[in-house]
Amino acid sequence: MTSPLLQPYESGALRLPNRVAMAPMTRNRADDATGVPGPHAAEYYAQRAGAGLIITEGIWPDPLGKGGPRIPGLVTEEQVAGWRAVTDAVHAAGGRIYAQLWHVGRMTHPRNIGGATPVAPSPVRIEHERIFTDDGMAEHVTPRELTTAEAEGIVAAFAAEARNAIRAGFDGVELHGGNGYLIHQFLADNTNRRTDRFGERIRFAAEAVQAVAAAVGAERVGLRVSPGNPENELVEHDPQGTYQALLAELAPLGLAYLHVLERGEYGAIAGLRPHWPGTLIANYNGTAPSSREAAEEVLAKGLADVFSFGRLFIANPDLPARFATGAPLNELREEVVYGFPEGDHAVGYVDYPALADLRVTR
């Protein structure tokens, strides 16, 4: 029997040849000064064009939303042109690609954002974890609380970034609402102590999605969430209630998809599937990379329509072809996942062989 992962999927504007999506993954290989994607980015993504859908690494809508060194932006014309080379290469290789819109809020350090103080819904510092910078791991600083007007400005910046993404040739955009970053900081209980309208847990997420949908069309907009995910020191006492309320507000828009990352004790995928009438992309964030078997089980149970793989896609550019043929998988080289200040960014990035390459060299 053919794997459910290899069945085509169609809904709204999505026309996917298979249900194996590439999960968004930061690779720290952009030019740090300009935020333009690096010289190998087009090749890296084009190599993975066999994915049902590629979702890019997180891309900032505002320099204060940059979480670490060599993370790309989608604000300047130079950045738009850089991403155009990527989308052209992916489309020429027959693929589909969404840009992930990512503002990190408090999850950064002054060293990563030109000496500025990180911004957040409320001035709540990350206590126990440290943050990566090119000068080594650093203690977090206390973030500055966004004014209401500044929060509205970030919503507008997401909409502008989405418009830039479409100009750069992306098929759509995904808002990153998970993993303890800005949108998630508004959704969570310990990081949102606001008394303005954004004190309502779902308000910022809802307004960001609505603004982006108004800018580029809801059928080209996805939202990623990770309900109850404790990563980056977030506390959510009632993820089912909070996210059910968010989905009730967003469901009528007709979004491209909801991308649910499950991590922690709350079973987010099973909990939210009944409350989302549209396409659901599932992802597990565990210690080991998600397996083919786990993905097939989720699809077979009807809990999701598409499954996204992260680490397996770094090491296996032709992951769907490997699933189709039962070919063995390449091992991930952990030490070269992230880029370095100096050195060849091709290493660990575009040098994983596809099956076709192996046949040529044999």
Ligand SMILES: Cc1cc2nc3c(=O)[nH]c(=O)nc-3n(C[C@H](O)[C@H](O)[C@H](O)COP(=O)(O)O)c2cc1C
């Ligand atoms: C190197 C790396 C970078 C990541 N960067 C992002 C990111 O930019 N945005 C995001 O939403 N998730 C990010 N993630 C999380 C992945 O999208 C995914 O949820 C996680 O890797 C679990 O899937 P897997 O088990 O298939 O790897 C990253 C994960 C890895 C391994």
